[in-house]
Amino acid sequence: MSKKSYIVGFPRIGEQRELKRSLEDFWANRCSFDAVKEVASKLKSRHWNYQKEASIDFISSNDFSFYDTMLDTAIMLGAIPKRFQGLKDETLYFSMARGNKENVAMEMTKWFNTNYHYIVPELSLEDQYKLNSSKVIDEYKEAKAQGINTKINLIGPITFLGLSKRVDRGDTYELHSKILPIYEELLKEISTLDDGITIQIDEPIFVKDNDAKVLSLIKPTYDRLDAVSDNINIIVSTYFEHSNEATKVLVNTPIWGLGLDFLYGTKNIESLELIANSGKKLIAGVVDGRNIWKNNIQTTLEILKNISKTVSKDNILISTSCSLLHTPFTLKYEEKMNADIKNWLSYAVEKLDEVSLITKIFFEGVESLCEKEKVVLADNQKANASRKTSTLIHDKNVQDRVDHFTKLSRDGIYEERIKLQKEILGYEDLATTTIGSFPQTPEVRKARQEFKNGVISKENYEQQMKAYIDDCVAFQEECGLEILVHGEPERNDMVEYFGEQLKGYGFSQNGWVQSYGSRCVKPPFIYGDISRPQPMTVEWITYAQKKTQKPMKGMLTGPVTILNWSFVRDDKPRDEVSKQIAVALSDEIDDLQNAGIKIIQVDEAAFKEGYPLREENIKIYEAWAVRDFKIAVSSAHKETQIHTHMCYSEFNDIIKTIEAMDADVISIETARSGNELLKIFKEVGYKQEVGPGVYDIHSPRVPSVDEIVKQIKLLLEVLPKEQLWINPDCGLKTRKWEEVKPSLINMVEAVKIVRNELAG
Numbered sequence: 001m002s003k004k005s006y007i008v009g010f011p012r013i014g015e016q017r018e019l020k021r022s023l024e025d026f027w028a029n030r031c032s033f034d035a036v037k038e039v040a041s042k043l044k045s046r047h048w049n050y051q052k053e054a055s056i057d058f059i060s061s062n063d064f065s066f067y068d069t070m071l072d073t074a075i076m077l078g079a080i081p082k083r084f085q086g087l088k089d090e091t092l093y094f095s096m097a098r099g100n101k102e103n104v105a106m107e108m109t110k111w112f113n114t115n116y117h118y119i120v121p122e123l124s125l126e127d128q129y130k131l132n133s134s135k136v137i138d139e140y141k142e143a144k145a146q147g148i149n150t151k152i153n154l155i156g157p158i159t160f161l162g163l164s165k166r167v168d169r170g171d172t173y174e175l176h177s178k179i180l181p182i183y184e185e186l187l188k189e190i191s192t193l194d195d196g197i198t199i200q201i202d203e204p205i206f207v208k209d210n211d212a213k214v215l216s217l218i219k220p221t222y223d224r225l226d227a228v229s230d231n232i233n234i235i236v237s238t239y240f241e242h243s244n245e246a247t248k249v250l251v252n253t254p255i256w257g258l259g260l261d262f263l264y265g266t267k268n269i270e271s272l273e274l275i276a277n278s279g280k281k282l283i284a285g286v287v288d289g290r291n292i293w294k295n296n297i298q299t300t301l302e303i304l305k306n307i308s309k310t311v312s313k314d315n316i317l318i319s320t321s322c323s324l325l326h327t328p329f330t331l332k333y334e335e336k337m338n339a340d341i342k343n344w345l346s347y348a349v350e351k352l353d354e355v356s357l358i359t360k361i362f363f364e365g366v367e368s369l370c371e372k373e374k375v376v377l378a379d380n381q382k383a384n385a386s387r388k389t390s391t392l393i394h395d396k397n398v399q400d401r402v403d404h405f406t407k408l409s410r411d412g413i414y415e416e417r418i419k420l421q422k423e424i425l426g427y428e429d430l431a432t433t434t435i436g437s438f439p440q441t442p443e444v445r446k447a448r449q450e451f452k453n454g455v456i457s458k459e460n461y462e463q464q465m466k467a468y469i470d471d472c473v474a475f476q477e478e479c480g481l482e483i484l485v486h487g488e489p490e491r492n493d494m495v496e497y498f499g500e501q502l503k504g505y506g507f508s509q510n511g512w513v514q515s516y517g518s519r520c521v522k523p524p525f526i527y528g529d530i531s532r533p534q535p536m537t538v539e540w541i542t543y544a545q546k547k548t549q550k551p552m553k554g555m556l557t558g559p560v561t562i563l564n565w566s567f568v569r570d571d572k573p574r575d576e577v578s579k580q581i582a583v584a585l586s587d588e589i590d591d592l593q594n595a596g597i598k599i600i601q602v603d604e605a606a607f608k609e610g611y612p613l614r615e616e617n618i619k620i621y622e623a624w625a626v627r628d629f630k631i632a633v634s635s636a637h638k639e640t641q642i643h644t645h646m647c648y649s650e651f652n653d654i655i656k657t658i659e660a661m662d663a664d665v666i667s668i669e670t671a672r673s674g675n676e677l678l679k680i681f682k683e684v685g686y687k688q689e690v691g692p693g694v695y696d697i698h699s700p701r702v703p704s705v706d707e708i709v710k711q712i713k714l715l716l717e718v719l720p721k722e723q724l725w726i727n728p729d730c731g732l733k734t735r736k737w738e739e740v741k742p743s744l745i746n747m748v749e750a751v752k753i754v755r756n757e758l759a760g
C-alpha cells in the first residue's frame with residue numbers, strides 16, 4: 001500500500017512535561033541551554049518513534065519548538081524587532097518571547113479559537129529579512145539520522161503575514177513580496193536534502209472570512225513556491241473550519257495536496273468535486289485533534305465513504321483534523337480515572353493507533369485486520385455504545401431546572417447599580433486592584449500535590465492555604481492596594497478547580513496541553529449533565545474577607561470560559577452545556593453575596609476564544625454566550641458589584657457584545673499594546689468601568705514607576721478617571737513574589753503620582 005496515514009503535527013512539551021521543566025530550569029539558571037537541547041532531542045526522538053511504531057506514514061519534523069512555532073518562523077525569516085537586534089541564539093529567542101531587563105516582550109495572542117498562544121511577529125517596511133534555515137534543516141536531518149523520513153512542517157507565508165503586526169503603519173500583506181522570496185530560498189534548500197520531500201505548509205488563516213485581496217495572494221504564492229523545485233511535494237493544510245474559498249484557488253496551482261478538516265469544517269465537503277477534478281491528494285482530517293473522545297470508527301468510515309464517492313480512493317490520505325498539539329499525550333499515566341470514563345477517551349498517542357486502524361479498514365477492508373485489531377474495533381464500538389446510555393451522563397433534575405430557568409438578568413440598570421455600589425464601597429477614581437491570582441509558589445503546589453496523594457491531611461493543607469492568604473492580604477494592605485483578592489492559592493487552575501467540584505465533570509492526572517511557552521493546562525472534561533453539589537469558593541473568600549476591612553473580591557470563572565477551556569461532551573450542543581454551568585454559577589454568586597461579599601469577579605478570559613472563525617456563525621454564539629454570562633450573574637443584587645476580566649483579545653469587533661454582558665467593571669489586557677485596545681471603548685461610548693492592564697504579567701520584567709505613570713496617562717487620554725481602574729493585565733500566578741512585589745508597589749506609587757498631578 002502506498003503511504004496513506006498522516007499526522008498533522010505532534011505535541012512537544014513531553015508526556016511528563018519534560019520540556020517545561022527543563023526550560024524553567026534554564027530560565028532560573030539551574031541548567032545550561034545544552035541540557036535543554038538534550039531534553040529536546042530525546043523528546044523529538046520519542047515522538048517520532050511513537051508515530052513510527054503506530055505505522056504512521058507521514059510524520060512531521062519542525063513541529064517541535066522551544067517556545068512557539070510562530071516565533072520560530074519569525075526567526076527563520078530574520079524578522080527580529082529592532083529592540084532585540086544584536087542579541088544572539090537562545091538569548092535572542094527567549095528575549096523576544098519573554099522580554100528582558102531593558103525591553104518588553106513581543107505580544108502574545110490566541111491561536112485561532114484554541115487555548116494555545118503564539119508570539120505575534122513585528123514587521124516593518126524598512127526591515128531587511130534574511131533566511132535562517134538552520135532549525136528546519138537540522139530537524140529534518142535529526143529525524144533522518146534515526147531512520148525517519150519526515151515531511152517538513154512550515155507556517156505558510158500568508159498565515160504568517162495575516163497573524164503578524166506592523167510596527168510602522170500599514171498592512172502586513174504589503175510585505176508579501178519581501179517574505180515570499182525567503183520562503184522560495186528555503187524551499188530550494190530543502191529540495192536538496194533528499195529525493196522527493198513533502199512539505200506541509202499550514203495556512204489556517206484560509207479558514208477565516210478573507211477579503212479578495214488576501215485570496216488574490218494564494219495563486220501567485222503557491223505557483224511560485226511549487227516552481228522552486230520538482231523535488232518537492234507541497235501540501236497546504238488548513239484546520240478548525242472549512243477553507244472553501246482558498247480551495248477554489250489552490251486546485252489551480254501545482255501543489256500536490258490539500259489537508260482539510262472534516263470535523264470542524266464539515267463544509268469542506270462542498271469542495272470535493274473541485275479537488276477530485278484537480279487530481280490532487282486530499283489529506284482528510286477525520287480524527288479529532290482537539291478533543292479527547294475515542295473516535296467513533298463506524299462514523300468516521302461513513303465520512304470517508306462519503307468523501308470517496310467523489311474523490312478517488314487513491315488520492316485520499318487519512319489524517320487528524322489538526323495538529324495533536326491541542327490534545328494531551330497519553331492515557332498511560334491515568335491511573336486513578338474511573339474505568340468506564342477512561343474507556344471513552346483517547347489522547348494523542350492513542351489517536352495515532354486510531355488513524356492507523358481507520359486507514360487499514362478504509363483501504364484494505366475489515367477482513368484484512370488481524371485478530372488483535374478486530375478486538376480493538378469491537379471494543380471501539382462497545383465504548384461508543386456505552387457512552388450513549390451511561391447513567392453517569394444523564395441527569396433529569398439538572399435538565400428540568402436548566403430548561404425552566406427564568407432569571408435571565410440582574411435587577412436594576414447599570415447607572416442605578418453603580419451609584420449604589422460606589423456609595424457602599426467608597427473607592428476613589430483610578431482604584432487599584434489585581435486580577436485575582438498571586439504567585440503559585442512551589443510550596444503551594446507541593447502542598448496540593450501532597451494533599452491529593454494523601455501525604456498530608458485536609459487540615460494541614462487548609463492551614464497552609466490560609467497562611468498564604470494571610471500573607472497575601474497583608475502584602476496587599478501594606479502596599480496600599482484598595483480592592484483586595486485572596487490570591488487563589490487553593491486553585492490548581494481557574495477552570496480545572498471548578499471542574500473538580502462540579503458534578504458531570506471528570507479530570508485527569510496527566511492530561512496536560514501546552515497553552516504558551518512552558519505553561520500548560522490540564523483541561524477537565526465534561527461528560528455529563530452539570531450541577532453544583534455544594535458551594536465551591538465561599539469558605540476561602542469569606543476567610544479572606546475576615547482578614548481585612550477593605551473589600552475582598554470574590555473570584556469565579558465564568559460559564560463561557562469554563563466551557564471553552566474544558567474538553568466538552570460531543571453528544572450535546574455546547575450552548576446547552578454552557579447554560580448548565582451558568583445556572584450552577586448563579587447559585588455560587590448568591591451564596592457569596594449572602595456571605596457578605598460585595599464584589600464578585602466572574603472571569604471570562606476565554607470569551608473571545610469561543611468566537612466562531614466564520615462571520616456567519618457569530619450571532620448565534622454571541623447570543624448564548626451573553627445569555628449565559630447574564631444567567632450566571634443574574635442572582636447578584638444591585639448592590640453587589642460584578643467584575644469581569646478578559647485577556648489576549650481584540651475587542652474592536654465585540655465591544656457591543658461585551659457591553660451587553662452588563663458587568664459593572666471589566667479588566668482587560670492592554671499592556672503589550674499601549675492604549676490601542678482601549679480606543680474602541682471610547683469610540684462606542686462604552687459606559688461601564690474599565691481596568692486596562694497597566695503592565696504585562698507574562699514577562700518576568702518589573703515595570704518602573706515611570707513607565708506605569710506613562711501608561712496611566714495614555715489611558716487617561718482615552719477614558720476619564722472616573723471610569724478607570726488600575727491593575728496588572730492578568731493574574732499573577734505565573735510570576736515570582738520577587739517580581740510581583742516591586743511591580744505592585746510601583747503600580748500603587750504610580751497611581752499616587754497621577755492622582756496628585758490630577759488634584760494639583
Ligand SMILES: Nc1nc2c(c(=O)[nH]1)N[C@@H](CNc1ccc(C(=O)N[C@@H](CCC(=O)N[C@@H](CCC(=O)N[C@@H](CCC(=O)O)C(=O)O)C(=O)O)C(=O)O)cc1)CN2
Nearest residue numbers: 442445446448449492493494495515518519520521565734
Ligand atoms: N485553563 C487555563 N487557560 C488559560 C489560562 C489559565 O490560567 N487557565 N491563562 C491564559 C494563559 N495560559 C496559562 C496557562 C497555564 C498557566 C499555568 O500557570 N500553568 C501551570 C500549571 C497549573 C496547574 O494546574 N498546576 C497544578 C499542578 C502542579 C504541578 O505541576 N505539580 C507538580 C508537582 C508539584 C511539586 O512537587 O512542585 C507535578 O505534577 O509534577 C497545581 O498547581 O496543582 C504550569 O504550566 O506550570 C498559566 C497561564 C490563557 N489560558
Ligand SMILES: [Zn+2]
Nearest residue numbers: 605647730731
Ligand atoms: Zn487574564
